[in-house]
Amino acid sequence: MVDFTFTEEQEDIRRAVREFAEKEITPELSLECDREEKFPWELWRKFAKLGFHVIDIPEEYGGGGYGIVEKCIVFEEMSRVDMGIGEALLSTSFGADVLVLHGSEEQKEEYLTKLCKGDAIMGMANTEPEAGSDAANIRTRAVLDGDEWVINGSKIFITNGTIANFLLVTARTRELDQSAKHRGISYFIVETDRPGYKATKIRGKMGIRASDTAEVNFNNVRVPKKNLVGEEGKGFYYMMELFDRTRPWTGAQAVGCARGALEITLKYVKERKVFGLPLSKYQFIQFKLAELATKIEAARTLVYRAAAAVDSGKPDPVLSSMAKWYAGEVAVETVNWCLQFHGGYGYIDEYPINRFYRDAKISEIYEGAKEIEKLIIARRGLGLS
Numbered sequence: 001m002v003d004f005t006f007t008e009e010q011e012d013i014r015r016a017v018r019e020f021a022e023k024e025i026t027p028e029l030s031l032e033c034d035r036e037e038k039f040p041w042e043l044w045r046k047f048a049k050l051g052f053h054v055i056d057i058p059e060e061y062g063g064g065g066y067g068i069v070e071k072c073i074v075f076e077e078m079s080r081v082d083m084g085i086g087e088a089l090l091s092t093s094f095g096a097d098v099l100v101l102h103g104s105e106e107q108k109e110e111y112l113t114k115l116c117k118g119d120a121i122m123g124m125a126n127t128e129p130e131a132g133s134d135a136a137n138i139r140t141r142a143v144l145d146g147d148e149w150v151i152n153g154s155k156i157f158i159t160n161g162t163i164a165n166f167l168l169v170t171a172r173t174r175e176l177d178q179s180a181k182h183r184g185i186s187y188f189i190v191e192t193d194r195p196g197y198k199a200t201k202i203r204g205k206m207g208i209r210a211s212d213t214a215e216v217n218f219n220n221v222r223v224p225k226k227n228l229v230g231e232e233g234k235g236f237y238y239m240m241e242l243f244d245r246t247r248p249w250t251g252a253q254a255v256g257c258a259r260g261a262l263e264i265t266l267k268y269v270k271e272r273k274v275f276g277l278p279l280s281k282y283q284f285i286q287f288k289l290a291e292l293a294t295k296i297e298a299a300r301t302l303v304y305r306a307a308a309a310v311d312s313g314k315p316d317p318v319l320s321s322m323a324k325w326y327a328g329e330v331a332v333e334t335v336n337w338c339l340q341f342h343g344g345y346g347y348i349d350e351y352p353i354n355r356f357y358r359d360a361k362i363s364e365i366y367e368g369a370k371e372i373e374k375l376i377i378a379r380r381g382l383g384l385s
Contacts, residue, residue, distance in 0.1 A: 004301070010073060013066075017052060017074050021081040027352065030082045033210035034355050037203055039088055039163055040210055047089045048118030052078075054093050057100060061108055062116030067311035068245055072252035072303055079256030080263075083359040084208040087253065091159050091211060095124030095168040097245050098187060098238050102230030111166065111189065123160030125169040125190075125216055126239060128153070133372050136181035136236055140218065142171035142188060149173075149188060149228065151196075151221040157366075161199040161214025166191045169218070170235050185235035189227040196221040207358035244315040246367050251303040251327035254363035258296045258327075258334040261356040262289070265338040268353075272343075279341060292334045299327040318380045325373035328363035335360045 006014070024043055033040055047053060056071045057063025064070070071090075078086030093115050099107055114120035131137040140153025151171050158167070167190050174184030190197065196219040205213060230238060266289065269279035279285050306323040309316045335357045339346035346353045364370045378384075 004304075006073075010070060013055070013070055014073050014077055016050075017077040018080075020047070020050065020052070021078050021086070025078075025081045025085055030085065030352065030355065031349070033082075033085060033088075034349065035209075037201075037205070037209040039212050040085055043085070044089055044092065045118065048092070051116065053090050054096070054112075054116045057093070057096055057112055057116055061112040063112070068248055068307040069304060069311055072249045072307045075249045075252040076256035076259070076300075076303075079253045080260040082210075082355070083253055083257045083260075084210040084355070086256070087159075087208045088211040091123070092121040094159055095122055095242075097242055098124075098168055098229060099189075101241070102187075102234075102238055104226070104229075106226065107189065107229065114165070120165040121160055121163055123158060123164040123167045125155040125158045125161070125167045127155060127157050129156050132157075133369050134181075135239060136185070138170050138172055138185055139176070140169070140171040142173050142186060144173075144225070145222075147225050148222045149225065151188065151190065151218045151223065153218050155216040155218075157202070158199070158214050158216045160212050161216045162201045163212045164192055167216070168229065170239065171218075173232055182236040184233050185239075186232050187229040187235045187238055188223055189229060190218070190221060190223055194221050194223065206361060207355070208362055240317075241315075243368060244317050244320045245310050247320040247324035247373075248303050248307040248310065250363060250367040251299065251306070251323040254324075254327035254331035254360065255296060255300045255303055257356055257360050257363070258292070258299070258331040261331075261335045261338040261353060261360075262292055262296065264353055264356070265289070265341055269341055272341075285341065288337055292330075292337060295330045296334065299323070299330040303327055318377050321368070321373035321376040324363075324367060325370045325377075328360075328370055331360040331363050 024046060051064055052074050055064035055066045055074055056068060059065035075086060075090060096112060096115060099112055115122060128138055142149045142151045169188050169190045170185055171188060172184050173186045177183055198217045199214040202213045202215060269285055272279045302323040306319040309319055339353050339357045342351060342353050345351050348354060
């Protein structure tokens with residue numbers, strides 16, 4: 001027997017997150033954070049007290065002790081109301097999985113405990129101008145000098161770059177080998193108050209504007225040897241392992257965004273009259289809404305299958321890639337039609353569908369562009385990897 005239902009505890013989590021999102025993310029706050037590209041600090045403090053941002057961190061460090069399925073539930077429900085604010089709040093622990101899986105006990109006690117208490121915000125610095133989809137092409141260098149690593153280089157599109165207390169940073173600890181670029185990459189914990197660290201906020205993003213995004217530069221930034229995470233030279237493998245975990249919840253974001261947009265539109269088409277009839281009376285509208293609802297449910301099933309595979313201890317890179325790619329594509333298609341049904345009103349940012357439309361697109365780009373996801377799926381099917 002295959003059971004696709006959530007447990008009672010998981011449903012309790014869903015209800016609690018939905019209640020928080022609907023109560024605390026007001027239309028006024030959404031509009032303010034979007035227009036001003038503003039991180040919602042006050043809301044973050046309330047969110048951190050509830051521990052939703054660390055729901056998958058082990059209990060011994062103050063986290064919820066749940067899995068990726070529960071994290072997907074939180075992402076979906078937050079994104080249903082406001083994907084940008086949901087991303088801003090939940091990504092305050094972005095990268096914690098690497099510490100959980102590969103950090104030393106000392107690192108976990110120090111950094112994970114701060115995250116869980118709401119005393120710190122973290123981020124992850126992987127992407128570089130020449131290392132986006134080509135994740136192995138990292139050029140940032142870390143050179144051992146006595147008891148310290150000296151880091152030089154730059155990163156781009158870094159979540160929480162200007163607000164984080166520390167980042168997990170990928171840097172090359174061996175010379176770049178063009179024949180095997182994935183070798184020699186390592187992870188480091190870098191506190192953002194260290195001399196030589198500089199972050200510049202990126203403005204003018206299309207969507208998820210409440211989430212802080214920055215360009216980060218490292219100019220002879222020194223960190224102690226103990227800040228190396230896991231084994232030296234294994235960073236690329238840790239990154240790929242991380243993607244298996246993050247892609248399902250990125251897919252959950254997309255599903256939540258699509259659901260929220262569709263719910264708004266179902267209400268709108270009942271009220272909006274064209275040629276004397278509500279839009280909902282036209283068969284074309286009905287058919288399109290039915291198609292979108294079906295695709296959202298299919299994407300949702302993929303997302304939670306991928307998440308359950310991770311939680312079972314058997315993460316499936318192909319399933320995670322399918323979930324992330326398909327959910328992102330469904331979200332973009334859904335919000336496109338939903339805005340179309342709103343007509344000219346959808347083109348004004350006072351109507352939330354405008355924000356949903358702009359937020360959705362990033363789900364096809366970050367955590368692996370959809371073309372990369374398709375490559376992973378195809379190569380496995382063809383036996384090329």
